[in-house]
Amino acid sequence: MTGLVPGPGPRAADPHPDGRPTADLHAAEPRAADLRLAELHRSLSDPLLSAMTFLNEVTARFPEAISFAPGRPYEKLFDPDSIAENLAAYRDHLHAQGLDRGQVRTALFQYGRTKGQIHDLIARTVANDEGIHVPADAVVVTVGAQEGMLLVLRALFADPDDVLLVASPCYVGITGAARLLGIPFEPVPETDAGLDVGRVAEAVGRVRAAGRRPRALYVVPDFANPSGASMSVAQRERLLALAAAEGLLVVEDNPYGFFTGADVRVPTLKALDRDRSVVHIGSFAKTCFPGARLGYVLADQRVVAADGSTSLLADALAQVKSMTTVNTPSLSQAVIGGLLVRSGCRLREANAEGVAFYRRNMALLLAELGRHFSPGSGVRWNTPAGGFFAVLTVPFAADAAALEVSAREFGVLWTPMESFHLDGGGRDRLRLSCSYVDPEELVEGVRRLAAFIGSR
Known part of the structure; x- marks a missing residue:
């Protein structure tokens, strides 16, 4: 979408902090240190x-x-005063869990656990709000849902022939992340009634016929961005059956599920998942506080190593995360954690x-x-x-x-x-x-x- 709005254009050189003029980055003359766009990553x-x-x-x-x-x-x-109230609530929650003042200080000020510190509160919240039951250790707290997408794609797509299926039209965050990682994707045309499972099956067939593997499908089943379309419960059940039959993982993104036009609660794909086919990405941006930049991934799939030992997909995501953002800011987690505590881990009501x-x-x-x-x-x-x-x-x-x-x-x-x-x-x-x-x-x-x- 480059060119939708004008850039700043040429301008006078900005002053250096000590008063000396700095080089004008918008100058037209080529410099020896200039980088060529063609030599940067092609996605740029x-x-x-x-x-x-x-x-x-x-x-x-x-x-x-x-x-x-x-x-x-x-x-x-949003109420600015609620930030301090949430921090206080989370601090009190930590004390109630038996942490002394020094331990609370560490939890709030230091680098934290890679998979996150409020994983248990998130697990309780999705159980209350969505009927999703996963162990707290299957929760990875991320820097927004966008990081969650990046972690999931990096962990799942190991072979150049692995293909991501996406609805078309599709949220640009997932396709942009795929481009950054060099992951090919196959569009599945969306209907007015949301993603059609028959078209997903056709896309799976096309990918397999080309000698490639349909590794995962990204879908926003509730009020999709950008179309606003939703999948019926029957379509969700059919999609899960197809995923199980084809060995296809479903990456469910659910930022808008609370905001229904009527008092009708439709189960998420993860709530309907009986085969651990669904990796669920959630966000607190729309429901709590976008500036906190906090999301999460529910990844309870079992990973089996060559020696027969097992772990969770969440652990693999944490390994990737340790080399990207290292951990999710403790202060952001404390703000959201306090809100979850104050709401009784029931965000729908809040x-x-x-x-x-x-x-x-x-x-x-x-x-x-x-x-x-x-x-x-x-x-x-x-x-x-x-x-x-x-x-x-x-x-x-x-x-x-x-x-x-x-x-x-x-x-x-x-x-x-x-x-x-x-x-x-x-x-x-x-x-x-x-x-x-x-x-x-x-x-x-x-x-x-x-x-x-x-x-x-």
């Missing part, structure tokens, strides 16, 4: 790797625009206010789209049953140039879908996120969007 030339930076920064680049671009949580749900807000905003977004676009307008959209995202199909190319006009002339931001598609599709689609905006801004934002689309 891939526009896909610019997509995450765009999603994270585009709103700040157009501060006056109403932004439907990022999938950020609603900021007014997120009741957020669930209600996102539910109302999604309903409002869909209603406003219906108010502004008639059936004959050439504009259509899906109707997600929850989550943060909806997808609009428009009668023109919803590309970088269109976004530039939308942001600068109409004051509204959205996300082009093209980079999420792996099969050349999505050029006439844009993603709208309803999670980050006030209801009043949402109404005005859809009005601006309608004006922009009308101008095209």
Whole structure:
């Protein structure tokens, strides 16, 4: 997605801290020490790797625009005072576990256990909230869900012929990580009803026919990013049966599962998993505190060594982690750990206010789209049953140039879908996120969007 928004351009040299001028990094003249992009890792030339930076920064680049671009949580749900309260709760929890003052100091200030320090609290929480029952030792606490994806891919994909199956459109974090690691992936076209198991089976067949091994499938079964689509319980059961029959691991990503549009609780793939076919990736970014950058992986698969000894896949992930981030920051774990303690390890109940807000905003977004676009307008959209995202199909190319006009002339931001598609599709689609905006801004934002689309 390089080029969606302009870079800083040439500028005068920045001052050195001691007052001396520094070299202008944007100078056009070649230098002997310049590096050639062609000599860096090939993934750095891939526009896909610019997509995450765009999603994270585009709103700040157009501060006056109403932004439907990022999938950020609603900021007014956060209370700055809760950070200190959570830290105190976690400190008291450690004392209640029998740790003295020196041991608590070590737990909070020092490097911690590679697999994490709040693994037991996470295991209790997923049991309460999702009906997922794994031993605490199968939990790896990560620096966001993104690190979890990187660890899982690095550990599982050992052979150049191992292939990752992904839905198309797909979250750019997983495909970007695969590109960084040189892992090939095969798209599985998604339907309006989520990932279709028949199409997964077809993809498995294609990969095997090419002499390669379908190693794992990445899927977001609840309110997927970017499409907002969800899988039915029947489709989930069929997918697990296919995975068991084909020896295919399923990497389940579940950041949005709490945020349903109705009081209907659909079991996660991991909760339905009877064969340990599912590696589950979770995050506290949407449910607790995105700035803490805390996620986790549930990896209870058994790993058998050549001598017959066994361990957990979680232990292998920890080995990879020890050479990347070493460990997850103890302070971030303490903040989230305290929140889990204060909620009784029941985050669904603790997120009741957020669930209600996102539910109302999604309903409002869909209603406003219906108010502004008639059936004959050439504009259509899906109707997600929850989550943060909806997808609009428009009668023109919803590309970088269109976004530039939308942001600068109409004051509204959205996300082009093209980079999420792996099969050349999505050029006439844009993603709208309803999670980050006030209801009043949402109404005005859809009005601006309608004006922009009308101008095209």
